[in-house]
Amino acid sequence: xxxxxxxxxxxxxxxxxxxxxxxxxxxxxxxxxxxxxxxxxxxxxxxxxxxxxxxxxxxxxxxxxxxxxxxxxxxxxxxxxxxxxxxxxxxxxxxxxxxxxxxxxxxxxxxxxxxxxxxxxxxxxxxxxxxxxxxxxxxxxxxxxxxxxxxxxxxxxxxxx
Numbered sequence: 001x002x003x004x005x006x007x008x009x010x011x012x013x014x015x016x017x018x019x020x021x022x023x024x025x026x027x028x029x030x031x032x033x034x035x036x037x038x039x040x041x042x043x044x045x046x047x048x049x050x051x052x053x054x055x056x057x058x059x060x061x062x063x064x065x066x067x068x069x070x071x072x073x074x075x076x077x078x079x080x081x082x083x084x085x086x087x088x089x090x091x092x093x094x095x096x097x098x099x100x101x102x103x104x105x106x107x108x109x110x111x112x113x114x115x116x117x118x119x120x121x122x123x124x125x126x127x128x129x130x131x132x133x134x135x136x137x138x139x140x141x142x143x144x145x146x147x148x149x150x151x152x153x154x155x156x157x158x159x160x161x
Contacts, residue, residue, distance in 0.1 A: 049119065
């Protein structure tokens with residue numbers, strides 16, 4: 001015969017009021033952590049540098065924005081194939097960013113940006129990426145809601161007035 005297992009329910013020995021309080025405190029703590037991380041993620045991209053080896057949602061946004069520019073011919077990048085939006089800053093993303101930096105310097109007749117393949121924090125490359133994609137992707141011609149939402153999440157709406 002199999003031995004009978006001790007199946008004591010430890011939650012049943014807690015006072016119901018203590019149990020409810022424990023659940024509420026845990027839920028509020030998790031919600032606060034989620035909101036803090038969501039808030040940070042929503043504004044952090046434009047204030048950080050990203051380059052070869054970087055990864056995450058901000059890199060995916062960079063790739064999406066560079067693809068938008070390639071599709072719509074902005075900054076003369078239409079000759080380039082689309083990047084795979086995999087949120088990993090590899091050699092193809094670096095090459096595309098370098099070309100974008102060259103185009104910005106050529107169009108603005110300045111040496112504003114370092115042509116190094118690094119998306120530098122606002123007011124550098126992020127400003128030009130946001131300025132080139134955020135507003136134009138909201139227009140009736142070339143509208144792309146995915147780009148609009150990604151640019152907003154990256155913080156473009158905070159730096160492009």
